[in-house]
Amino acid sequence: MQKMQNVNYSYWELDQYFKSFDLIVIGSGIVGLSTAISFREKNKKAQILVLEKGVLPSGASTKNAGFACFGSPTELLDDLKNMNEKNVWETVLMRWKGLEILRKRLGDKNLDFKPWGGYELFDSEREYEFCLENLDMLNRKISATLHLKNTYSDFKKNITQFKGIKGVILNRHEGQINTGNMMQNLISLAQEKHIRILNGISISAIHDESKQVKLQSDAGTFTAKKVVVATNGFAKQLLDVKDVKPARAQVLITKPIKNLKLKGTFHYHKGYYYFRNINDRILFGGGRNLEPETETTTEIALNENIQKNLDILLKEMILPGVKYEVEHRWSGIMGVGNEKKPIIEFVSKNVLAAVRMGGMGVAIGSLVGEIAAKKIKQS
Ligand SMILES: Cc1cc2nc3c(=O)[nH]c(=O)nc-3n(C[C@H](O)[C@H](O)[C@H](O)COP(=O)(O)OP(=O)(O)OC[C@H]3O[C@@H](n4cnc5c(N)ncnc54)[C@H](O)[C@@H]3O)c2cc1C
Numbered sequence: 001m002q003k004m005q006n007v008n009y010s011y012w013e014l015d016q017y018f019k020s021f022d023l024i025v026i027g028s029g030i031v032g033l034s035t036a037i038s039f040r041e042k043n044k045k046a047q048i049l050v051l052e053k054g055v056l057p058s059g060a061s062t063k064n065a066g067f068a069c070f071g072s073p074t075e076l077l078d079d080l081k082n083m084n085e086k087n088v089w090e091t092v093l094m095r096w097k098g099l100e101i102l103r104k105r106l107g108d109k110n111l112d113f114k115p116w117g118g119y120e121l122f123d124s125e126r127e128y129e130f131c132l133e134n135l136d137m138l139n140r141k142i143s144a145t146l147h148l149k150n151t152y153s154d155f156k157k158n159i160t161q162f163k164g165i166k167g168v169i170l171n172r173h174e175g176q177i178n179t180g181n182m183m184q185n186l187i188s189l190a191q192e193k194h195i196r197i198l199n200g201i202s203i204s205a206i207h208d209e210s211k212q213v214k215l216q217s218d219a220g221t222f223t224a225k226k227v228v229v230a231t232n233g234f235a236k237q238l239l240d241v242k243d244v245k246p247a248r249a250q251v252l253i254t255k256p257i258k259n260l261k262l263k264g265t266f267h268y269h270k271g272y273y274y275f276r277n278i279n280d281r282i283l284f285g286g287g288r289n290l291e292p293e294t295e296t297t298t299e300i301a302l303n304e305n306i307q308k309n310l311d312i313l314l315k316e317m318i319l320p321g322v323k324y325e326v327e328h329r330w331s332g333i334m335g336v337g338n339e340k341k342p343i344i345e346f347v348s349k350n351v352l353a354a355v356r357m358g359g360m361g362v363a364i365g366s367l368v369g370e371i372a373a374k375k376i377k378q379s
Pocket residue numbers: 026027028029030031032051052053054056057058059060061062063064065066067068069201202203204230231232233234237238248249250251285331332333334335354355356357358359360361362363364365
């Protein structure tokens with residue numbers, strides 16, 4: 001137990017929260033909580049603490065669209081062009097395995113998981129044709145990697161309600177979850193497993209002193225044998241990690257719409273836009289490609305131009321002729337890099353970074369937590 005300066009903690013508070021922990025996780029998004037839960041599963045008696053700067057988790061895990069997805073054709077074909085092929089399929093497998101862990105851990109009912117498929121919409125005839133030409137190859141690779149049959153199929157004839165859409169490809173193995181349910185159930189599970197979570201604690205510096213790690217914050221100094229930094233888009237504020245930067249994403253949701261027929265998750269324009277149904281509403285996000293520099297920020301705020309662009313696409317492309325009202329808008333912060341594979345590495349003797357989840361952290365996050373916990377246990 002250490003002496004605190006300027007902070008009037010009681011003996012009891014010091015004993016509960018400022019003793020030395022076996023593991024402290026910074027960040028209570030899906031990766032932080034999954035790391036803590038996976039570590040508990042293998043270490044029944046460990047003292048585990050999760051520290052979160054927000055009153056709620058304040059990055060991406062409570063802000064996302066809830067797509068349970070692992071790869072749309074344009075994204076995979078782009079990645080095959082720009083990344084090492086082995087890494088592309090390993091990342092797809094990680095997303096699939098992550099979803100399996102998440103579904104097993106929390107249960108489909110608790111997640112409100114719906115296997116309604118993922119659709120890629122094309123506004124370019126040329127791109128659609130190119131994807132169709134490569135569909136057999138993608139299906140063979142997915143079959144070899146994930147053991148899933150006939151994943152992608154041409155679906156143009158079945159979907160006609162969107163304006164200006166030249167083609168549609170279905171991924172029949174994708175689905176959707178309720179993001180709020182996922183996070184609330186992860187928090188409850190962590191607490192059931194006697195993992196302490198403190199909100200409103202922003203870590204400002206990490207000192208790895210070889211035998212222990214000291215974490216500085218306005219609320220005092222926390223101490224642990226091992227630390228996992230699961231701060232994703234905020235990683236650079238604490239760590240010297242390369243190739244991970246923040247990427248802000250804009251979202252809106254409509255009020256319930258009468259007789260809404262749309263069901264499933266939809267990617268549009270190379271995945272830069274995405275929408276889905278939820279409780280008779282449309283949730284619609286994206287447009288980061290319009291202002292990539294402005295959106296490379298950790299500031300949670302609305303971008304008026306991008307929100308206006310979402311309004312136009314919603315009215316003209318997604319819901320032409322339908323009466324609706326937008327009820328609410330928000331933004332979230334992702335962690336992205338040139339490489340799509342997450343970083344799960346020690347940055348010093350006792351501090352491990354588990355960051356860079358990209359646009360599919362709901363999928364990959366639980367597996368990243370499992371790998372991070374294993375690496376800590378083995379260290
Ligand atoms: C709008 C949007 C839509 C998305 N849609 C999808 C989707 O449909 N499907 C999908 O798979 N993925 C989606 N994603 C991506 C996915 O949400 C993320 O990849 C995932 O949530 C990342 O989880 P994480 O735990 O790594 O990071 P986060 O959830 O960002 O958690 C990091 C936490 O660290 C905390 N933190 C940061 N700095 C500090 C500090 N110094 N001290 C203490 N705490 C700190 C933050 O407050 C935050 O809560 C979307 C993301 C966004 C923003």
